Amino acid sequence: MTDAENRKTLIEDRLNAAFSPTYLEVIDESDQHIGHAGHQGGGRHFAVMIRASALQFLSKIDAHRKIYAIFEDMIPTTIHALRIKIL
Numbered sequence: 001m002t003d004a005e006n007r008k009t010l011i012e013d014r015l016n017a018a019f020s021p022t023y024l025e026v027i028d029e030s031d032q033h034i035g036h037a038g039h040q041g042g043g044r045h046f047a048v049m050i051r052a053s054a055l056q057f058l059s060k061i062d063a064h065r066k067i068y069a070i071f072e073d074m075i076p077t078t079i080h081a082l083r084i085k086i087l
Helices: 003-019 060-069
Strands: 023-028 045-051 081-086
Touching: 003 023, 003 045, 003 060, 060 081
Parallel strands: 045 081
Antiparallel strands: 023 045
């Protein structure tokens, strides 16, 4: 398993544990950032699409804060960018 695949799995595991989503998709978007300073070989830019009752009634800002909080040990070192879409 590559570093990017390991990071994707770790992101999925943490989101599942924290929010028990009814829908979750994590996409490695690193290839879209080739040439960007944060690329550093890939596996560092991710998109998350999530539907979870724990996030349903929060403002967009509060929902994003809750998600970012579970990755505070990984951003910006292991994960350079995390794009979030709450469904």
